[in-house]
Amino acid sequence: MRKKIIYFLSMIFFAFLCLISNTTLVKADINGVTVTPLIEDDTTDVTDRFEIVGKPNAERTVKISISNFSINKLQLRIEPTNATTSMDGKIVYTDKVREGEFGLKHAFSKMTKAKMITLLPNKTKDVSFKIKLPDDKIDGLIMGGFNVYDTARNGAKGNANVPVWITGDNKAVGGVVTLHNLALDVIDKKPHIIINLQNKEPGQMKNVIVHMTVKRKSWLDRFNLGPDKMTADLTYGKVAPNSKIPVDFDQNQTPIKAGKYVIKGAARSGKATWTFKKTYTITQEQANDINKRCKGLIYNKTTTYILIVCVLVSLIFLIFWAIWYSGRS
Template sequence: MKKIRLFLFAILFCTLFIFTNRTIATQASTENVSVTPIIDNSDITDHFQIIAKPNRMYQVKLSITNFGVGSVKLRVRPTNASTSTEGTITYQQVISSGQNGLRYAFKDMTQAKNVTLAPNQTKEIAFNIKTPAKSFTGLMMGGFYIYDLSQPSSPGLKVPVWLTEDNKAVGGVLVLSDVSAEVVQKKPFINVNLSNNQPGSMKNVTVHMNLKRKGLLELLHLGFKPVNVDQTYKNIAPNSTVPVAFDQQSLPVKPGIYQATGTARSGKTHWRFSGSYRITQTQADRVNKASSNLIPDRTVMYLMIVLALLLLIFFVVWGLWSQSRQQKTRSVHR
């Protein structure tokens, strides 16, 4: 009997041990990871800054440490800087050449790498950066985005890499690009997208934007209500989209033509914007299906009920009038 109890106890202990180890292993994330650029002889410690020449190879190194209790597999992905709706510089999006006037993409100048780190392990990783064969002007704001391969949608880490040939500042220029719909934390948004199409960063840009929808319901003041947004962007990346976000307040996105008008100001420089863009049914359906807790828009249904009641009242009145007229006609003929 004792042997059976000991055997069952051993099985239970092993099961708990395996389950505990598996539980611990899933807890690893970039929250427990530290990334440090290895920079020699420079006062800059938070990013790489390279005075580059065409068609040259430059090497940069990152020191990555896992302070977590479980192992972690990371992806270190090169990309260009982009601008968030909050007015900050991010590196989460994959940026390709041609976007917003970008001549060269940083992801084409070096390669992404995977790295696996055991608990309390540090590794040094080197990247070779090959500059374009032709000269470029302004600032190329590239960087490495580091994220957990098992949790790709979770927030990651960034290490900027700034490249310039002449180290001369270039001013940014804002133009109206388009209107799009997207999902943010399972909530629908409509973005009026501006574009900084120059290789120069911008700071402290204030944007005022108005958005309205063109349609029959809007003419009757029953559809999409015109909305305004005032947003200050502390930093805008070179050659990047500048999204101005309109929260749908849990209402579904409606397809149709949207008109955006607005202004932007940076110091003494002013811009004015005006344009009409279409959100297709496919785009609206994609956003609405990915959103949660949407409030159904029953405006059309209520309008149809009112029209049906009006038609019913009309036919009832017309029937009574017709019946009364027939009775008067019969009385005259008698």
């Protein structure tokens, strides 16, 4: 009983400290964990991220405070990465991003190192990171950040993000949207076709409106019996610099079919508009790999039925032709 009272009082004490603190808690999806960027710059009102304006080769040190209010000992990994854009138009830091992807010149993971910490119940630990800026001038915005997650669950049960924005001159840069690729994925045991657009410039974008269609080519199109055109109309509230913009086409219980897929669409942000058109090929091997990992798929047998009818009609025609030919002999 005494242990429960002590635990309850300690929880109230930590919560009180959080309320009176001048720093902003970054909401963590890890049960019982809070992550706080310790902003030491008194001249800024920004408290939910680190902002660095620096010259080439400059070094900065940032500090993160992590508290464990749970009853379990945790093994947490704090991993640097670049921001990406989620399917619902949010900035996230859960993907590992490498230099060269989506026009990215500088990967945040090369400026500092990941760290592992062990955090006992009802304990807080401050973790420092030394950030070394790139050798060359930084153009636009590098939107980096730290992804904090429980290694026992590998992020499956939640994570916390601490953004680190880095610029060379603090000047705003716009974005440019282009078509990147077609990808396949399995989400919740269902097949998905994902058309990845990309913001290939080092500038954050807001309110990007996307209209996209996907159509698989088929010989049945000439009879108006081909697969339906899939359409997506989406708005992305925020798009990270040098990141993909995933446009998701949930196939539900329809299996992926091999073939040529025609992609058409447009994106708009403010007064700028970009249009796209390209044909991608999904191989039978790719389709099989996705479908075998899904459950409850319903296969459309229209093509099979049409082929059976054609064969039967051909056989009937041949039989009548044979009878007619025999009668003339």
